[in-house]
Amino acid sequence: MPWSTVESRLQELGLQLPPAPQPVGAYVGVIRVGNLLVTSGQLPWVGDRLFRTGRVGSELTVEQGYECARICALNALAQLNTELASLDHIRQIIRVEGYVHCAPGFRDHPKVLNGASDLLNQVLGEKGQHTRTALGIADMPLDAPVQLVLWAEEV
Amino acid sequence: MPWSTVESRLQELGLQLPPAPQPVGAYVGVIRVGNLLVTSGQLPWVGDRLFRTGRVGSELTVEQGYECARICALNALAQLNTELASLDHIRQIIRVEGYVHCAPGFRDHPKVLNGASDLLNQVLGEKGQHTRTALGIADMPLDAPVQLVLWAEEV
């Protein structure tokens, strides 16, 4: 299997592309339409366990939320990888939808979601630049701290 | 009017494609861009009444939420049908956005939204496979239990 530039950059950051997480319902992880790809909502799975659970701003700190967002982004890249011959075939990340499970009064959603945005910028450079939504969610499936969706354009 | 395969399958399930619900604001129910279609957020309308109101996990059970998600999906198919010559012209359901109006601490959003996913898989088979987001929403327009968006690709 050819080693992609993107995977090399992940390795330089001490990261490794995980297996794409299984959906938790009657749906699939990623779909392609034309040269557009969209993932399902990704949770911070590490293997078969959520890296953390709970709400940012109460059970979790902003830094812990940041790390969860980073893991969600990594899982989303793994989903894209199942539809692409290589992550080097990403022309552009289009959009990040970031949902932060947070305590009442929490306002620092952007700082949490920078965990995903920073990763994408680090491993994909200009191709990693994206639009973003950042929303606070009162109740999240499986008590996950972050849910993340990637939209990408294929070369 | 030719009877589509999709409508036949709905009938086998004891369902019938309803008229597409009217928007509740200054927008339209569905739009096509290229061969991509996207609906507005669909509520569980049955005629001019919401099938149920309230939050899943307090006023409503998971099973009642499941049924609402199923009705939302049916309404979303009705919206797509207004832009397509036939539902058989769906090449692929791309994405389901599922928003569950839920009580604090609710975690079973995936089980609720399987009401939509199962319907799509039942009536469309492989073409019904989709990506999904599942989010808990504290306050929903008109006190609806579920809001659902479909993205689809036209043949």
Added chain:
Amino acid sequence: MPWSTVESRLQELGLQLPPAPQPVGAYVGVIRVGNLLVTSGQLPWVGDRLFRTGRVGSELTVEQGYECARICALNALAQLNTELASLDHIRQIIRVEGYVHCAPGFRDHPKVLNGASDLLNQVLGEKGQHTRTALGIADMPLDAPVQLVLWAEEV
């Protein structure tokens, strides 16, 4: 710089296209993929200040929320304008994602988001017709009352 029809209509409404607001994180304001454009989540910035903060239904009235949604839509048009030679190159607004920061029990999200929808219909006519999602969000970045995303198709 040529004066576009859209900008003329804005002027007739007593409005002016503002500079596109800067993102509040590691992302960009708008991206084009093929002839599709999508903005990041827009907040009701007026210059470097949020026009209002707080929740609709407690700190803010529906009318104040409506005005915030209108400003968000104006900012989203400004984002589109940075990628288009002119706003007259919009073929169609595809989708409005409307997120209303609201107090518990609030149900009038559609009335708030009509602030965005009415503006788009006023300045773009048929090209401004769009699908819409309307969701109540318990906690919003920077305590903003509304967050809005536009999807548009380019001519």
